[in-house]
Amino acid sequence: MEQRDLRALEEQCIQECAPPCTAACPLHVDVRAIAAEAARGDLDAALKALRKTVPFPGLVGRVCEQPCRPVCKRGEAGESIAIAALERACADYGALKAEKTRALPKRNHHVVVVGGGLSGALAAHDLARKGYTVCLYEALDPVGGSLWSYPEEVLPHALITQELNVLETLGIEFHLNTRVGVDLTLDALREEHEAVYLALGASATETFGLELDERGRVKIDPITYATSRAGVFAGGNMIRGPEGRSAIQSLADGRRAAISIDRYLQNVSLTASRSGEGSQTSCLYTRTDDVAPLPLVPMASPADGYTRPEALAEAQRCLQCQCLECVKVCEYLEHYGRYPRKYVREVYNNLSIVQGTRTANRFINSCSLCGLCAQVCPTDLDMGAVNKRARQAMVAQGRMPPSAHDFALRDMAFSQSAAFALARNAPGADASDYVFFPGCQLAASTPSHVRAVYDYLGGALPAGTRVGLLLGCCGAPADWAGRADLAKSAWEELREQHAALGRPKVVLACSSCHQVFRQNLPEIEVVLVWDLLAKHGLPGLGARPGQGQTVSVHDPCTTRQEAGVHANVRALLTALDYQVAELPRSGARTTCCGFGGAQWLANPEVTRKVVARRVQEGPADYVTYCAMCRDVFAREGKRTLHLLDLVFGHPGQPGGPGPNWSQRHENRARVKRQLLKDIWGETMDGQAAYESIKLLVSEEVRARLEARLILDEDLQRVIEHAERTGRRLLQPQTGRYVASYKPTAVTYWVEYTPQAGAFLIHNAYSHRMEIVEDEPAAGQGGVA
Amino acid sequence: MTGTVHTAPLPDLLCARCNVPLQLAKVNVAYLGNAFPVELPKCPKCGQVYIEEALALGKMVEVEQQLEDK
Numbered sequence: 001m002e003q004r005d006l007r008a009l010e011e012q013c014i015q016e017c018a019p020p021c022t023a024a025c026p027l028h029v030d031v032r033a034i035a036a037e038a039a040r041g042d043l044d045a046a047l048k049a050l051r052k053t054v055p056f057p058g059l060v061g062r063v064c065e066q067p068c069r070p071v072c073k074r075g076e077a078g079e080s081i082a083i084a085a086l087e088r089a090c091a092d093y094g095a096l097k098a099e100k101t102r103a104l105p106k107r108n109h110h111v112v113v114v115g116g117g118l119s120g121a122l123a124a125h126d127l128a129r130k131g132y133t134v135c136l137y138e139a140l141d142p143v144g145g146s147l148w149s150y151p152e153e154v155l156p157h158a159l160i161t162q163e164l165n166v167l168e169t170l171g172i173e174f175h176l177n178t179r180v181g182v183d184l185t186l187d188a189l190r191e192e193h194e195a196v197y198l199a200l201g202a203s204a205t206e207t208f209g210l211e212l213d214e215r216g217r218v219k220i221d222p223i224t225y226a227t228s229r230a231g232v233f234a235g236g237n238m239i240r241g242p243e244g245r246s247a248i249q250s251l252a253d254g255r256r257a258a259i260s261i262d263r264y265l266q267n268v269s270l271t272a273s274r275s276g277e278g279s280q281t282s283c284l285y286t287r288t289d290d291v292a293p294l295p296l297v298p299m300a301s302p303a304d305g306y307t308r309p310e311a312l313a314e315a316q317r318c319l320q321c322q323c324l325e326c327v328k329v330c331e332y333l334e335h336y337g338r339y340p341r342k343y344v345r346e347v348y349n350n351l352s353i354v355q356g357t358r359t360a361n362r363f364i365n366s367c368s369l370c371g372l373c374a375q376v377c378p379t380d381l382d383m384g385a386v387n388k389r390a391r392q393a394m395v396a397q398g399r400m401p402p403s404a405h406d407f408a409l410r411d412m413a414f415s416q417s418a419a420f421a422l423a424r425n426a427p428g429a430d431a432s433d434y435v436f437f438p439g440c441q442l443a444a445s446t447p448s449h450v451r452a453v454y455d456y457l458g459g460a461l462p463a464g465t466r467v468g469l470l471l472g473c474c475g476a477p478a479d480w481a482g483r484a485d486l487a488k489s490a491w492e493e494l495r496e497q498h499a500a501l502g503r504p505k506v507v508l509a510c511s512s513c514h515q516v517f518r519q520n521l522p523e524i525e526v527v528l529v530w531d532l533l534a535k536h537g538l539p540g541l542g543a544r545p546g547q548g549q550t551v552s553v554h555d556p557c558t559t560r561q562e563a564g565v566h567a568n569v570r571a572l573l574t575a576l577d578y579q580v581a582e583l584p585r586s587g588a589r590t591t592c593c594g595f596g597g598a599q600w601l602a603n604p605e606v607t608r609k610v611v612a613r614r615v616q617e618g619p620a621d622y623v624t625y626c627a628m629c630r631d632v633f634a635r636e637g638k639r640t641l642h643l644l645d646l647v648f649g650h651p652g653q654p655g656g657p658g659p660n661w662s663q664r665h666e667n668r669a670r671v672k673r674q675l676l677k678d679i680w681g682e683t684m685d686g687q688a689a690y691e692s693i694k695l696l697v698s699e700e701v702r703a704r705l706e707a708r709l710i711l712d713e714d715l716q717r718v719i720e721h722a723e724r725t726g727r728r729l730l731q732p733q734t735g736r737y738v739a740s741y742k743p744t745a746v747t748y749w750v751e752y753t754p755q756a757g758a759f760l761i762h763n764a765y766s767h768r769m770e771i772v773e774d775e776p777a778a779g780q781g782g783v784a
Numbered sequence: 785m786t787g788t789v790h791t792a793p794l795p796d797l798l799c800a801r802c803n804v805p806l807q808l809a810k811v812n813v814a815y816l817g818n819a820f821p822v823e824l825p826k827c828p829k830c831g832q833v834y835i836e837e838a839l840a841l842g843k844m845v846e847v848e849q850q851l852e853d854k
């Protein structure tokens with residue numbers, strides 16, 4: 001990932017954008033934080049949050065015109081938050097700790113502010129805080145300007161005095177009863193001060209010989225508020241005029257002018273990066289269609305504003321606007337406690353580390369690459385795509401943890417080996433019109449379905465259609481593991497096999513295979529079994545096993561973009577006489593079962609959460625059309641049926657737990673052996689020596705083996721080796737043997753007792769660390 | 785993973801091939817190009833080493849993961 005990709009991705013996530021209220025506020029008051037504190041009942045903290053932006057917190061809630069309120073998202077679910085009233089309540093009931101009006105170190109610059117209204121007061125405050133020596137000229141006594149024109153019950157006079165007191169605390173020098181332009185000239189002021197802010201108020205008629213605009217008011221630069229005279233700035237109601245009067249704009253003008261004056265005196269650009277100042281449109285997305293509406297909290301006595309409890313209740317209505325659309329639907333993103341803007345930075349850092357710990361390895365490998373995030377994101381950010389690229393980069397850097405995908409890759413290798421892989425035209429045919437590619441997991445989960453579909457195709461397709469069989473793996477595990485090399489060679493092999501079969505149309509029974517074929521083998525024409533079933537009709541005419549029963553459909557995540565498939569599956573269920581109760585997340589917004597992307601391998605804890613959430617989304621039995629999804633949910637105790645179980649029946653107990661990992665291998669091998677024999681009349685070659693080792697495994701030990709991902713063939717290899725070479729340890733009291741063997745990267749240990757031609761397994765475990773042997777037994781290297 | 789990792793008492797295992805009890809000895813274990821000396825039960829004659837379950841699933845996995853993230 002390049003730096004600029006990172007930037008672009010970071011910007012794509014808008015979670016950190018200011019909420020609408022803050023963006024619209026010309027001073028960017030953090031309304032969300034204020035409401036959060038107030039909702040907790042901490043009005044002191046709420047007041048502190050307000051004070052952070054506004055030095056006169058007691059005034060603002062009483063005079064602000066609330067440009068924030070019409071854009072408040074609460075308005076989409078009830079009424080907008082009474083923001084100013086809430087701010088007023090903070091000031092009324094909250095207390096600030098003794099203010100440390102800590103100004104920056106004194107600067108050797110003198111500035112003057114003309115006009116002691118809100119705008120001048122704020123500019124004087126900001127400049128004094130920045131360390132400038134500030135003189136404030138006010139035509140009347142005391143300062144406050146138009147603040148004094150508010151009725152006492154709206155704005156008590158004592159409050160004005162108290163709030164503006166901060167100016168004196170800051171050491172601002174007051175020149176009261178002094179009219180600039182009458183009692184002294186701008187020239188005279190300008191001579192003694194390096195910069196001037198003119199903020200005389202709406203009724204001011206004095207224009208100081210400055211350039212005027214078409215309304216006859218002092219003309220200012222809209223960004224910097226600079227007038228035509230160097231070092232002289234102007235703002236507030238004297239620029240806006242009586243018709244444009246605004247308390248909050250006056251405050252904001254004062255702040256903007258202070259920034260300009262600071263930059264002017266520091267001799268830096270007045271115009272650079274100022275686009276964020278003033279009222280803005282928020283770029284934050286917050287979903288409200290799922291929010292229950294709530295009306296405004298009324299005031300018992302409007303003149304007194306909110307009581308404390310009323311303010312709390314109103315604050316609790318605030319939605320605390322944020323996006324997190326992806327985090328809300330993805331347990332994985334939720335699990336790590338942050339959101340994509342942060343995550344992409346962590347992924348990037350992880351890829352850039354030269355020395356030190358790569359803390360995001362597991363994060364990157366824990367994503368199921370399901371694409372739901374992109375589906376719900378207002379800007380289509382796809383963390384799955386980010387993580388997949390990151391995995392490829394890790395592999396390229398030689399930094400992919402070997403343990404992360406090893407089990408899945410070995411499973412894939414098994415499916416590609418002679419034990420399962422097969423490419424055959426129909427008996428007697430020298431090419432195929434169609435070829436059935438069941439994929440590895442359907443064959444592993446319910447082997448009888450492979451034969452059933454194959455036979456169905458022969459019967460349902462027009463007479464004379466030549467249907468071949470292709471067994472193997474689509475390469476998805478390699479793709480998920482970032483192993484572009486292995487994935488490419490898997491696809492190359494499929495391409496060659498497909499060509500050798502006469503380029504038939506490929507019938508798929510797994511949506512992951514389907515996705516892989518579509519994305520990586522676009523020249524091969526593919527069709528899903530469900531689509532064929534919908535088109536050519538169900539076998540066993542008239543069978544309607546559903547009998548009106550209600551089921552819920554779990555759409556596999558790899559069908560996300562396949563609306564046609566979703567529709568066909570539901571049509572089939574209707575034809576089978578089932579009622580469908582849709583899950584809250586289905587179709588394009590369906591979830592992954594946790595098998596995708598090898599999430600379950602990298603992070604079983606996250607997958608547990610994923611599955612736990614999914615299985616409680618609907619009370620009815622689930623129907624799905626991915627063998628892995630089915631087995632995952634069924635293992636968690638959720639009765640889940642494969643669509644093919646409904647169409648073709650199930651030889652065992654439909655809906656229950658699927659086979660264990662060892663049986664999955666066996667089932668694949670059996671599918672091949674059986675079909676070769678039944679359809680082509682061929683028998684397979686003999687087995688490897690270890691395959692004849694008979695194992696006795698109790699249920700308890702089996703559960704442990706499953707959790708540790710140890711297969712029967714691993715045990716068989718260890719025992720075959722130990723018994724053949726004699727390299728084993730003996731526990732004399734129990735007569736148990738302990739032996740280990742390292743077929744490739746993992747060393748397996750098995751505790752066993754030979755028993756009447758078989759081997760009773762007591763325990764097994766594994767590790768990846770190697771024992772460096774100093775005395776390797778002759779000819780038996782690599783044995784622990 | 786340095787020094788004596790093996791803290792459990794020596795298991796009363798015999799090397800089934802040499803028919804002698806295992807003895808604690810310095811053994812090197814390695815992962816991803818990093819090697820560490822550890823003390824493990826070992827056959828004094830043929831050098832066969834024993835790694836108990838607690839070590840394999842405890843400290844070893846921990847170190848494996850640390851090294852994988854380096």
Ligand code: SF4
Pocket residue numbers: 012013014015323324325326327339340341376377378379380381
């Ligand atoms: S959906 Fe997620 S990635 Fe997209 S903007 Fe919202 S928080 Fe960011």
Ligand code: SF4
Pocket residue numbers: 019020021022031032035071072073074081083317318319320321
């Ligand atoms: S709901 Fe709260 S955070 Fe959202 S816009 Fe309104 S006040 Fe701001």
Ligand code: SF4
Pocket residue numbers: 329330331332333366367368369370371372373374382383384385592
């Ligand atoms: S698991 Fe799916 S929704 Fe979650 S981040 Fe990965 S691709 Fe996106």
